[in-house]
Structure formats: structure tokens, C-alpha cells
Amino acid sequence: MPSLFDARHAGLLVPLFSMPSTSSWGVGEIADIPMMAAWLRECGLDLLQLLPLNEMAAGQNSPYCALSALALDPIYISVTRIPEFRALGGVEHLAACTRDRLRQVQDARMVQYQEVRRIKDEAFVAAFRHFVAAEWQRDTPRARQFETFRREQAWWLRDYALFRALQERFDARAWTEWPGALRDRDEAELQRACVELRDRTLFLEYLQWIASAQWQEARRELAGVGLFGDLPFMVSNDSADVWARQTQFDLGAQVGVPPDAFSQTGQQWGLPVYRWDVHERDDYRWLRERARRTAELYDGCRIDHLVGFYRTYVIPRVGEPFFVPADPEAQIAQGERLMKIFSTSGVRIIAEDLGTVPDYVRQSLARLGVPGFEVLRWERDWDAPGQPFRDPASYPAVSVALTGTHDTEPMRVWWEHAPAEERAAALQVPGLDVSGASPESPFSPALRDGFLRVLFHAGSNLLMLPIQDVFAWSDRINVPATVGADNWTYRLPWPVDRLSEIREACDAAARLRDWAEESGRAARAAAAIEPPA
Secondary structure, three states, X not given: OOOHHHOOEEEEEOOHHHOOOOOOOOOOOHHHHHHHHHHHHHOOOOEEEOOOOEOEOOOOOOOOOEOOOOOEOHHHOOHHHOHXXXXXXXXXXXXXXXXXXXXXXXXXXXXXXXXXXXXXXXXXXXHHHHHHHHOHHHOOHHHHHHHHHHHHOHHHHHHHHHHHHHHHHOXXXXXXXXXXXXXXXXXXXXXXXXXXXXXXXXXXXHHHHHHHHHHHHHHHOOOOOEEEEEEOOOOOOOOHHHHHOHHHEEEEEEEEEOOOOOOOOOEEEEXXXXXXXXXXXXXXXXXXXXXXXXXXXXXXXXXXOOHHHHOEEEEEOOOOOEEEOOOHHHHHHHHHXXXXXXHOOOXXXXXXXXXXXXXXXXXXXXXXXXXXXXXXXXXEOOOOOOOOEOOHHHOOOOEEEEOOOOOOOOHHHHHHHOOHHHHHHHOOOOOOOOOOOOOOOOOOHHHHHHHHHHHHOOOOOEEEEEHHHHHOOOOOOOOOOOOOOOOOOOOOOOOHHHHHHOHHHHHHHHHHHHHHHHOOOOOOHHHHOOOOO
């Protein structure tokens, strides 16, 4: 059977928060993933790319600002599918005022994270109390299933649950502001806290068990659609991971990126810096654990900010930024070591290699057989007269062709704001056949279809399209280097369980299916989920 990178595939990038169904509580949920996969199969597609699903920090919307690199965010739990909540009577168990608030978040145009969390937390507490009384205290088979989960996942679950419980005890203060013994993880104080907070940690572990069970059920229902996750380069300072591994991070500096296509001045992320020397002495144990956890959840994974694993851009409190490791030879050695850790974990990896990336890093990826990104709007012969766009048919087979990412403006917005000379060059893309189109033309269904069809025929074995570009929508998922109310709150205009009833979605499915079939990308999902050798 051919592997993922030896055959042609196509899929969509759709954040989970963006794809609620009619039964969801204001945000896309785990149980909605198979519904989206069903529509992908109608489209002749076999890959679904999600954004990170790690638990977000309090008050945050960004999936890249997580308080755990390993825990799933309970906001994605499908409450109505929790057995204990159903046993209580389901939605009718909620107070009338809560049911009113639930209808409001379900009808909202964007995800209202804080309100969704408040409503779900009320339901979670009720379900857990029922579980304790009906299952845990009676040592039932279901209780023993939970205990098995706790034992098997203890390698990350215990630190996570205790961290979260201590956060609540100390009014959401950062762990660096906790009393010294707990901040510094004194063993006696940790044991005392475990006893004092055992009810709360059990509740937090229960939520992770429920999320895990729903996740595995959803994966069984994907019927051959390969599921790709997203592994963020870094974790937050105020996270269970950094608290539990303080010696492995430099908290006196922060990670960022030099100036690139997203920011002319570079970016400061406010995230701790890996102490790569310490990780190396530990044989990269924590990164191996992250890779192992990723393989438990996904068929494939996008490595976010790939270049950071080769060379980290460090911004000290005083002085000029610098790279770690410092020289290219050491950077290549480290990056290839880490890519092999990820790729041998049981999950296929693709590399987000956008921005300022040295040529030797892309050469390294080619040697390793790791697909990098080919974003149509940026793939140009920059040194040739007129800077023509590269022929997508020339993209390397081991690559991912895209119209854009979750960080870029949709294709329609790009066209509307592109200068006339860029539009003129784009219209010369080989294979693009849009009758009557000119640089002055507004973005039209014909232009959308022309660009999409060209990318379906790209040389890249993998094609991943943001769902906005399939419909020529203008909605953005995120604007990098900004903090705004609209970032990470985008919702599809229709519930995912109704896509087959929506004329516009049916028409899009027919077009995508035709292009998938004519470009040799259709129905290869059995190969998509084959694990790496």
C-alpha cells in the first residue's frame, strides 16, 4: 500500500471551533468531526486539517496559547454525549436561564468562548457529581475504566490536573507567583496539595477521560478520512509543562521571529525559550512524549514554525536577539534529530516552513522526505523579470500545495488588495484558464475555480485548502501579531450536519469532487492513514 506521501491527496483546513453542528453548544465539538468528514467524502477529499486543540489559558481564544501541550480543551467536549449528563435528563437538567444562554451562544455568529465555558462548566460539574455517586463510589465497571485511563495517562495527567487545581486555588495567578514551595515543586508540598485538592483533580481528570473517549469514538467514525493535527512550536510560560519542567526552559528570554512576510518588524511571542542543551542531555524526553501524545490523537501532524526546531530566535531582556544553536551545522543537526523524533512516533508530519527560513533548512527537509509548504501567492521566481509565478505543476511531489493558511487573508481578500502588477502576473499562472479575466477584474467564481483547479493539478502530492477559499469567503481566522475580538472566533455559516442540504455546499462538493477525480487525488484515504515505517 502506498504511503501518504507517495500518492495524491486533497483536504481542507477547518478549525474545530469553526464547525459546530445543530446540537453543538456554540462551538465545534469532538462529535462534529465525523460530520465534517462525511461532507469531505462527498467532495472526494480524504484529509481534514485541524488547528491545535490543547486547553487554552483562561481568557484566551488562541489555540497557540495553551496551558498544557498535552491536555485536550474541555470546551470541545460534546456535553449531550456524556452518559452522566444524559442520565440527569440532558439539556432539560439545566436551569431555565442557562438554557436561554445556551440558545444565545448557539445562534451567535462567532464563538463566544467565555460564555460557552461557563455554560459547559455547569453541565460538567453536574455530570461529574452523578458519576461520583453512581459509578466511582460503587466501583462499577465504568469507574474502573476511568481508573485505567488515569493510570495509563498518569505520565502527563497528574501534573496537568494538579497544576489546574492550584491555578484555581490561587485565583488564576501565574505559577511563578505561587508560594515558594509549590512554585519550586517541593515534593512534600506537592503531596499535601494532591491530598487537599483530590476532589478537584479527579474532576479535571474526569473531563480529560470524557474528551479522550469522545475523541477515540470520533476517529472510529471517520471512515477513512485522515485527520491532521497541529503541533505548536512552543508552550506558554504559565503552563503545566513549564511548571513541571522548569530547568528545561529559559524564562528570562522569549521566543520570537525576525522580520518576515507577516511582520516587517518581527514578532515577540512572550513564550519561554527551550534550553536545548538540557533537552539534549535528557534525550529530548519531553518532545518524545509530545510526539507520542500526538500519535495517539492524529494520523498526521503539521509542525508549526518548523524553523524554530532548527534554530530558535531568542529575544533577551537586554541585548540583541540571537539564534540558538548559533551556527548552521549545529542547527541542521538539531533540526534533523527532532524531525526524526516526530516522524518515528507513529504520525506523519508536514512542515510549516513559511517566513524567514534558510535554504539549508528546506534542503534538510527534502533529505528527510518531510513535505514543506507551497503557498501559491508566494511561489514566484523573484529574481526573474516580472517575478512570474511558478508553475504549480513544478512543485515537488513531497510538498503541500495551499492557497493560504490560517494566518493569511483568504484568497478573495488577497486578490482585492493585490497591486495590478501582481494580479497580472497571477493571471499568467500556467494552466489558469479564466476567460475574460484581467488585472482589473473583481474576484469572481470563475477566478476562484481557476486557481483551485490549478492547485488540484499541482505537482505536490498533498493539497490542503482553507475552507474559506473553497467558497471565496472573506472571513479570516487570525491576523498574526494582533490581539482582537475576531481572532479565532470564526464559525461556518451553516451547521456541519446540514452541509448536504445547503445548495451552495452541494455545488462546492460537486466541483471539488470533479477536480479531485481529474487530478488523481480522489478517495485515497486508506493510504492516508497508514502509519510511517
